[in-house]
Amino acid sequence: MNKLFFKIFTLTIGFSFLYFPILTLIAYSFNDNKRVMVWKGFSFRWYKELFQNEQILEAFYTSLKIASLSATFATIMGVMIGFSLTRISKIPARPFFIFLSSSPLVMPEIILGLSLLLFFISSNHIIGFPSSKGQLTVLISHITFSVAFVAVIIQSRLSSYDKNIEEAAQDLGTIPNMIFWKVTAPVILPAILSGWLLAFTLSLDDLVVASFTTGPGANTLPIVVFSKVRLGLSPEVNALSAIIMLIVILAAISIYLINRSNIKK
Amino acid sequence: MIKNLKKQNVWFVFTPYLWLVLFFFVPLALIFKISISVSEWGMPPYRDLFSFSENGFKINSTLGNYLFIFSDPFYIRSYLNSLSLAFTSTVLCLLIGYPIAFYVAKSKPSIRNILLIMLIIPFWSSFLLRVYAWKVLLQGSGIINSILIHIGLISEPISMLHNHYAVILGVVYTYLPFMILPLYGYLVKFDLNLIDASNDLGAKPLNTFVKVILPLSLPGIVAGSMLVFIPVVGEYIIPEMLGGSDKLYFGKIIWDEFFVNRDWPIASALAMSGIVILVFPIIIFQLMYAKYNFKNE
Amino acid sequence: MSEPFLQIIDVSKRFDNVVALDKVNLKIAKSEIFSLLGSSGCGKSTLLRIIAGFEKPDEGRILLEGKDITKLPPYVRPLNIMFQNYALFPHLNVTNNIQFGLKEEKISKEEINHRVNEILNLLELNGLEKRKINEISGGQQQRVALARCLVKKPKLLLLDEPLAALDKQLRVQTQFELVNLQYKLGITFIIVTHDQEEAMSLSDRMAIMKNGEILQVGNPVEIYEKPKDKYIANFIGTANIFNVLNKNNQIIIKELNYEVKNINNKENYVKCLIRPEKISVKKLENQSDNLNIGVVKEVAYLGSYTKYLIEVNGIEFYSFMQNSLVSDNLQIRWDDKVQISFNETSIYFFND
Numbered sequence: 001m002n003k004l005f006f007k008i009f010t011l012t013i014g015f016s017f018l019y020f021p022i023l024t025l026i027a028y029s030f031n032d033n034k035r036v037m038v039w040k041g042f043s044f045r046w047y048k049e050l051f052q053n054e055q056i057l058e059a060f061y062t063s064l065k066i067a068s069l070s071a072t073f074a075t076i077m078g079v080m081i082g083f084s085l086t087r088i089s090k091i092p093a094r095p096f097f098i099f100l101s102s103s104p105l106v107m108p109e110i111i112l113g114l115s116l117l118l119f120f121i122s123s124n125h126i127i128g129f130p131s132s133k134g135q136l137t138v139l140i141s142h143i144t145f146s147v148a149f150v151a152v153i154i155q156s157r158l159s160s161y162d163k164n165i166e167e168a169a170q171d172l173g174t175i176p177n178m179i180f181w182k183v184t185a186p187v188i189l190p191a192i193l194s195g196w197l198l199a200f201t202l203s204l205d206d207l208v209v210a211s212f213t214t215g216p217g218a219n220t221l222p223i224v225v226f227s228k229v230r231l232g233l234s235p236e237v238n239a240l241s242a243i244i245m246l247i248v249i250l251a252a253i254s255i256y257l258i259n260r261s262n263i264k265k
Numbered sequence: 266m267i268k269n270l271k272k273q274n275v276w277f278v279f280t281p282y283l284w285l286v287l288f289f290f291v292p293l294a295l296i297f298k299i300s301i302s303v304s305e306w307g308m309p310p311y312r313d314l315f316s317f318s319e320n321g322f323k324i325n326s327t328l329g330n331y332l333f334i335f336s337d338p339f340y341i342r343s344y345l346n347s348l349s350l351a352f353t354s355t356v357l358c359l360l361i362g363y364p365i366a367f368y369v370a371k372s373k374p375s376i377r378n379i380l381l382i383m384l385i386i387p388f389w390s391s392f393l394l395r396v397y398a399w400k401v402l403l404q405g406s407g408i409i410n411s412i413l414i415h416i417g418l419i420s421e422p423i424s425m426l427h428n429h430y431a432v433i434l435g436v437v438y439t440y441l442p443f444m445i446l447p448l449y450g451y452l453v454k455f456d457l458n459l460i461d462a463s464n465d466l467g468a469k470p471l472n473t474f475v476k477v478i479l480p481l482s483l484p485g486i487v488a489g490s491m492l493v494f495i496p497v498v499g500e501y502i503i504p505e506m507l508g509g510s511d512k513l514y515f516g517k518i519i520w521d522e523f524f525v526n527r528d529w530p531i532a533s534a535l536a537m538s539g540i541v542i543l544v545f546p547i548i549i550f551q552l553m554y555a556k557y558n559f560k561n562e
Numbered sequence: 563m564s565e566p567f568l569q570i571i572d573v574s575k576r577f578d579n580v581v582a583l584d585k586v587n588l589k590i591a592k593s594e595i596f597s598l599l600g601s602s603g604c605g606k607s608t609l610l611r612i613i614a615g616f617e618k619p620d621e622g623r624i625l626l627e628g629k630d631i632t633k634l635p636p637y638v639r640p641l642n643i644m645f646q647n648y649a650l651f652p653h654l655n656v657t658n659n660i661q662f663g664l665k666e667e668k669i670s671k672e673e674i675n676h677r678v679n680e681i682l683n684l685l686e687l688n689g690l691e692k693r694k695i696n697e698i699s700g701g702q703q704q705r706v707a708l709a710r711c712l713v714k715k716p717k718l719l720l721l722d723e724p725l726a727a728l729d730k731q732l733r734v735q736t737q738f739e740l741v742n743l744q745y746k747l748g749i750t751f752i753i754v755t756h757d758q759e760e761a762m763s764l765s766d767r768m769a770i771m772k773n774g775e776i777l778q779v780g781n782p783v784e785i786y787e788k789p790k791d792k793y794i795a796n797f798i799g800t801a802n803i804f805n806v807l808n809k810n811n812q813i814i815i816k817e818l819n820y821e822v823k824n825i826n827n828k829e830n831y832v833k834c835l836i837r838p839e840k841i842s843v844k845k846l847e848n849q850s851d852n853l854n855i856g857v858v859k860e861v862a863y864l865g866s867y868t869k870y871l872i873e874v875n876g877i878e879f880y881s882f883m884q885n886s887l888v889s890d891n892l893q894i895r896w897d898d899k900v901q902i903s904f905n906e907t908s909i910y911f912f913n914d
Contacts, residue, residue: 108499115292466663
């Protein structure tokens with residue numbers, strides 16, 4: 001029983017540490033006081049102000065747009081890399097390709113951001129593209145660092161994938177051009193989806209790279225939030241945190257339930 | 266895979282290849298180029314590496330930026346601060362994360378799935394907001410001070426924010442899931458019979474842990490440590506929000522050199538040195554990972 | 563039996579209200595090969611894990627040489643277990659796996675090396691010392707797992723489905739090797755298996771388990787010839803079970819409409835068993851309406867013997883005939899009419 005006690009003790013302390021700050025933030029989002037930490041009473045005041053704050057709403061919209069586009073392009077290219085590296089042996093300068101597709105994983109974001117910004121400025125000088133920094137440059141940057149993450153997920157799925165099923169499909173009469181769509185794609189679909197989701201989250205969460213590569217009219221949500229909380233506290237951000245936590249928790253629960261019903265079947 | 270795809274292979278390979286060369290490799294080459302350029306006033310604020318003038322072709326290259334960085338204890342200290350922050354927080358994440366990952370992985374499948382979801386939720390939720398949460402908690406009027414005053418441990422609110430302890434706390438908190446999840450991934454695959462076998466052969470629980478469990482989860486430890494150590498070296502947000510002036514970190518120095526001092530060559534030289542410094546731990550990690558990543562089947 | 567070597571007394575175990583073991587009692591003698599046989603979920607593995615010490619029984623005691631070991635943790639019990647999947651340490655090579663347990667004992671280095679070499683020779687593992695576990699074959703892994711246990715010189719060796727992971731040919735060969743090894747070393751073996759053939763050919767005695775209870779204990783002959791009930795009869799080999807009628811002091815096998823004459827014990831038995839190899843069939847040349855006539859529904863030629871499925875009066879049963887006993891011109895085919903005969907001493911009566 002000593003062991004069980006130690007286990008419950010460890011898990012309780014561990015999960016309290018993970019959740020205590022988040023839950024406090026949510027609790028204080030209902031505080032009817034401009035001074036964040038002095039409790040005055042329960043109210044939805046900051047939620048109302050949040051939904052009237054055009055700057056935040058616009059940034060939220062920008063972030064969603066960039067994140068979904070970046071995730072989609074990163075997934076397409078990640079799948080291409082995954083297939084190239086596991087299926088195609090004749091790639092010119094293959095080690096260099098492997099280096100390129102895995103280095104963004106270990107590149108500190110501050111260096112990535114700096115290098116991309118300097119690149120965009122130079123490229124604007126030389127060929128006039130991109131004409132200015134903005135959503136396009138943030139998008140390009142996000143695709144660049146997300147590709148590597150998606151590629152890793154796809155590669156690990158493909159390496160444990162039984163190629164015989166493609167031959168089986170051919171044997172059963174599937175024409176070669178359709179095999180990818182009818183067999184391969186459905187099998188690696190979970191990996192593709194989790195790759196997309198990861199790329200989406202990475203983009204939505206990124207502050208540093210976006211801060212370097214952004215320009216007028218392309219303030220993402222983290223940039224706006226950071227500007228609000230860099231020096232002080234903001235009750236509106238508390239409310240925003242609560243909403244984001246709610247979305248994440250709902251998403252997590254629904255994924256859990258879907259998984260569970262799949263297992264039961 | 267399929268012979269008919271041969272023609273499509275070309276763009277299958279080259280689209281991402283080209284993209285990464287253009288937007289990853291060229292920018293890196295560019296900061297290398299700028300790091301050996303001479304800085305000057307203007308736009309861009311450095312002299313071109315190659316110039317043609319009446320005097321003919323000239324290469325304006327310099328190692329001055331690097332010499333400048335490495336002769337100034339200010340920069341060296343910031344590198345060391347970042348490395349020690351990364352090291353300390355990796356060790357702390359491992360010490361805190363290992364038991365959690367271990368017990369979650371050893372739970373009954375029904376409970377395990379719920380606990381796993383609970384581990385993933387902080388991983389998914391906004392990084393920035395989780396750092397911000399600590400800013401709220403550690404305020405002079407924050408909840409931790411209130412509790413400490415309430416139980417009588419302190420009489421006056423103490424300043425817990427804006428020092429390097431707050432930075433370590435914030436880093437450990439935000440990066441903990443990055444340590445736990447890979448550890449969990451290895452521990453959950455762990456064949457529990459091996460623990461029984463070790464016990465059966467006479468090894469007491471502690472010996473079983475040291476001789477069997479620990480070596481077999483080493484790839485998870487290495488992967489988790491890498492996921493914490495490397496990004497923390499370049500971490501900017503946490504020192505900016507929770508840190509103070511007691512310790513400066515590499516990420517913030519680059520940011521300031523670029524945005525505040527507008528010294529592109531110095532910022533680039535800092536970034537290049539950062540890469541070089543990181544290459545060593547990455548190679549060590551990779552070697553350890555390769556050595557212990559045997560097949561577990 | 564004098565002082566039993568291992569004694570299991572009233573051992574019960576539940577998992578979340580599911581009864582895994584229900585008041586199990588068992589006595590095992592020194593140096594015997596004892597099998598626990600049953601289908602999956604019968605509690606045999608739980609019993610093995612309790613003997614090894616991985617699970618604590620809710621009730622009951624385990625005595626080894628008269629000493630109560632119920633509360634001892636696995637690492638101090640003087641017995642070892644060989645796991646079904648072998649549970650070899652993948653991060654260690656063959657030698658390090660084998661000496662793992664010895665290093666936990668306070669033994670000198672020379673002694674360890676000596677004993678490891680001894681066991682490597684005994685199990686013919688020389689030349690594999692430095693190999694990783696994933697670099698050796700399944701049969702070699704099995705021997706390493708065995709060596710890892712035997713090198714500790716345990717008083718008792720538990721084997722959980724020791725041959726299940728091997729392919730068929732290797733399994734038969736290994737069966738003999740195991741028996742030889744046990745004979746040489748004199749260690750008591752307890753084997754858990756779901757394979758009745760394996761249990762029959764390996765064990766001195768065996769216990770049949772079902773739903774956490776022991777149904778019958780005995781040597782393979784007893785269990786095969788005199789099963790306590792229908793479940794055991796069907797579990798071990800193929801069983802033809804008939805109903806028995808007891809009318810006016812006449813004992814009649816109902817389905818065959820056959821009266822058993824030479825019977826001493828006229829107890830009220832309700833069932834009887836006749837093993838298929840004890841029923842012989844003979845092809846009938848000409849049609850006749852004899853009572854003991856059946857129709858062949860299926861024929862399976864298996865080399866040394868042939869299986870026939872016979873129908874009589876609407877019920878079906880098996881007859882196995884040695885092929886050496888059937889002459890070629892009397893080959894029995896589908897739909898042939900056959901005469902059935904058996905010796906009355908081959909009938910085994912029992913209550914359901």
